[in-house]
Amino acid sequence: MRRIHPLLALILVFLFAASPAFAIPQLRVVGSWSNLTAYLNLEEPFWTKKLPEALGGKTEVIMTSLGQVNLSGAAVLRAMDQSLFDVVHTVADYVVSDCPELAGLDLPALAPDIETARKVVEAYRPVLEKTLEGCFNAKLLTIMPYPAQVLFSNEKIGSLEDLKGKKIRASGWTTAEFIEALGATGVNLAFSEVPQSLQRGVVDGAVTGSLSGFNAGWGEVAKYLYPLPIGGWDYIIGVMRMDTWKGLSPEEQQTLTALIEKELEIPGWNATDRETQLGIACLTGQGECPGKTPAALELIPVAPGDLELARKILVERVLPAWAQKAGPEAVARWESTIGAVTGLKAK
Structure with a gap:
């Protein structure tokens, strides 16, 4: 048997340690909405720069967004299960029609502040992992909140009760249920359709994140802002096709999980409260709106x-x-997790 020179062996060990191999040479990633900060500041830099750099350039990433693939609701996750994508970031509320248990994460008025939201997500995460695998053959990678979901309106209101008789866009059916309990009509509209619908009077108001709404131009077509977070936090879930996940070694899975937590999830949570306040400032002109x-x-x-x-x-x-x-x-799973955190029962 031919022996490798000790110095050459040492060099090879160093090279493989510095540039770890990755079992998946190409990842096809769908990010969330490309005009919003979660995509621009977190998802896109992570998948196209930080991850490839951490893997020594051994994995090619093809990145697109929800708007570009133009698949509504749960269709994008079904497409992932059919091997069209490896990773998808989407709003949990968009897919609850196919998987109702997911809606338990982000019920209106469940988590009125970011601290409670963190506790809710931490408690419910094991349930979400099993549910996403069962419904979509997906491995949960990350959960991040958008800024607090507040009300944009073209009608001046003094309280929630003044929404009676109004048409309000809701991002998910639980928010629509909440709105209808007030005597209003919950309207199902895609995020991208809202500005034109507000402008034409198709709806009287709409619920979304403060900074998300500002960046999408809602401030140009609405007149009033009611900052009570009635729509929850509109969590973005990042998932990987389970077959892709299982194609990674345990070490690669651990590396990817740690990197996602450090470079994607923790920064996402840290940005949320700041972006909620920034969105309100930019929408109203009350406070700084840099650049x-x-x-x-x-x-x-x-x-x-x-x-x-x-x-x-x-x-x-x-x-x-x-x-x-x-x-x-x-x-029963909800009451033993989120219910234990919030003191609520789902009767």
Whole structure:
């Protein structure tokens, strides 16, 4: 047997340690909305720069976005399961029609602040992992919140009760359930369709993240902003096709998981509270809006009692509706996780 010179062996060990191999030579990644900060500041730099650099340039990443693939709802995850993509970032609310248990993560008025949102996600994560695998053959990689989901309106309101009779766009059916409990009509519209719908009067208002709405031009077509987070946090889930995940060695899985947590998920959470306040400042002109021209929406103070009203609707209307769709086993899992954190029961 031919012996390798000790110096050559040492050089080879160094090279393989410095530039680790990766079992998947190419990753096809769908990011979330390409005009929003989650994609621009986090997803796109992570997949196209940070991950390839960490892997020594041994993996090619082909990156696109939800808007470019133009697959609505859960279709993008079904396409991933059919091997068209390896990784997808999408809003959890977009796919709950195919997988109702996912809706338990982000019910309206469930987590009124970012600290509670963190606790809710941490508690429910094991449930989400099993649910996403069962529904979509997907491995959960990351969960990040958009800025708090607030109300943009073309009608001035003094409180939530003034929404009665109005048409309000909701991003998911649980938010629509909440809106309808107020006597309003929940309207299902794609995110990209909202500005034109607000401008033409198709809807009177719409719910989305403050900075997301600003960056998408909602501040140019709405008149008022009501900053109560009635729509939850619109979590972005990042998932990998399970077959792709299983093609990685345990060491590669561990490396990818650690890198995603450090470079994608933790920065995403840290940015959320800051971006909620930045969005409100940019939409109203009340505060700094660095590098951008602020809009001039009128900021409506949250009415006394609206937090309590929102919680009442969650308990009496939204949770029972979700429980009926999700089924008793899902309800038991929710109550032992999120219910334990929030003190709520899904009756």
